[in-house]
Amino acid sequence: xxxxxxxxxxxxxxxxxxxxxxxxxxxxxxxxxxxxxxxxxxxxxxxxxxxxxxxxxxxxxxxxxxxxxxxxxxxxxxxxxxxxxxxxxxxxxxxxxxxxxxxxxxxxxxxxxxxxxxxxxxxxxxxxxxxxxxxxxxxxxxxxxxxxxxxxxxxxxxxxxxxxxxxxxxxxxxxxxxxx
Numbered sequence: 767x768x769x770x771x772x773x774x775x776x777x778x779x780x781x782x783x784x785x786x787x788x789x790x791x792x793x794x795x796x797x798x799x800x801x802x803x804x805x806x807x808x809x810x811x812x813x814x815x816x817x818x819x820x821x822x823x824x825x826x827x828x829x830x831x832x833x834x835x836x837x838x839x840x841x842x843x844x845x846x847x848x849x850x851x852x853x854x855x856x857x858x859x860x861x862x863x864x865x866x867x868x869x870x871x872x873x874x875x876x877x878x879x880x881x882x883x884x885x886x887x888x889x890x891x892x893x894x895x896x897x898x899x900x901x902x903x904x905x906x907x908x909x910x911x912x913x914x915x916x917x918x919x920x921x922x923x924x925x926x927x928x929x930x931x932x933x934x935x936x937x938x939x940x941x942x943x944x945x946x
Contacts (some may be wrong), residue, residue, distance in 0.1 A: 768814060768817040768818040768875050770814050770942060772872040773828055773942075774810045774811075774813075774814055775942075775943070777806060777807050777810045777944060778801065778807050778810055778811050778923075778942065778943065780807075780844065781800055781801040781806075781807035781929060782796055782797065782798055782800060782801050782924070782943075783799075783800040784796065784797070785796040785797050787871060787881075788862060790816075792880065794928075796808065796896065796924050796945065798811050798833065798895050798896075798924075801923075802836065803808055804838075807910065809921075811837075811895075811923065811942065812837075812841065812844065814932070814942065815841050815844075815921065815942075816841065816844045816845065816850035817835075817867070817935075818846065818940070819841065819845060819891060819921075821853075822889065822891065822918060822919070824847050824889050824890065824891050824918070825840050825847055825848070825849050825883070825887075825890065825913070825915075826838075826842070826847055826848045826853070826883060826886040826890045826891070826904065827842040827847060827848075827849055827850070827890070827891045827892075827893060828849075828850040828878075828890050828891070828892045828893070828910055828917075829849065829850075829851060829852065829859070829892075829893050829894065830852045830853055830876070830892070830894040830902055830903070830906050831851065831852060831853045831876065832894050833894065833896075833906065833926060834892075834894035834895060835849075835851060835854070835897035836893075836895075837893050837923065838893045839896065839946050840888040840889075841893065848908060850878065850879075850882045850890070851878075852876055852877070852892075852906045852909060852910075853876060853877055853878075853895075854874070854875070854876060854877075854945045855874075855875040855876065855877055856867065856877075857877070858877050858878070858879055860879050860880070860881070861879065861880045861881075862877035862878060862879055863878065863880050863909055863912055863913055864877045864909075865905040865906070865909045865912070866879050866905065867900065867902055867904060867905040868901050873930055874902075875905075876902060876905050876909065877909070877916070878906075878909045878910070878913060879913075880913060881913075882913055882915070883913060883914065885904045886914040886915075886920055887915065887916055888914075888915040889915075889916055889918050890915045890917050890918065891896055891917075891918060891919055891920075891921060892906055892910060892917050892919070892920045892921070892937070893920075893921045893922070894902050894906075894920075894922055894923075895923045895924065895929075896922060896923065896924045896925070896926070897920075897922040897924075897925045897926070897931040897932060897941065898926045898929050899929050899931050899933050900929075900930075900931030900932055900933065900934065900935060901926065903920050903922075903931065903932075903935055904934055904935050905935055906920075907913070907920060907937050909923060911936070917937045917938065918934075918938065919937055919938040919939070919940055920935055920937050920938070920939045920940070921939075921940050921941075921942070922927070922939070922940070922941045922942070923941075923943065924928070924941065924942070924943045924944075924945060925940050925941035925943070925945065926945050927941075927944050927945065928945075
């Protein structure tokens with residue numbers, strides 16, 4: 767299992783922009799668009815993820831709508847495995863399975879195609895840009911397992927550890943960067 771070097775961590779960390787008071791006062795938003803448009807930072811991140819997951823013998827990478835699609839599709843290509851989108855309700859064209867999760871005020875729902883994974887027990891890595899409260903990740907992990915695959919790990923580029931989002935996720939969790 768590959769560990770992120772101090773140099774690589776600094777390259778990635780320095781490419782993420784803080785935006786104070788977004789989307790509301792008191793929140794410091796971690797903007798990854800500056801990581802995506804920085805070729806060195808993106809390559810450093812993807813090299814690390816490829817190195818970490820190359821020994822997992824994955825069958826698929828699943829990415830959460832929408833930023834998980836970016837990292838997930840790049841990683842799936844590098845690993846030579848399929849990519850599966852986990853989308854917001856109503857965005858997938860075929861028969862789906864859905865899972866609700868709690869928001870601060872109310873609920874939301876994500877879906878996956880019922881036949882997203884060709885074989886039962888397929889080894890799947892779930893990836894997204896950020897874990898905060900963990901509601902979406904918990905729902906996505908349940909969906910992957912519900913359609914007969916095995917979510918072997920959840921990977922996040924950044925974790926807001928003070929929100930305890932990884933608690934209750936029924937899979938291993940790996941975060942490239944952790945913000946306290």
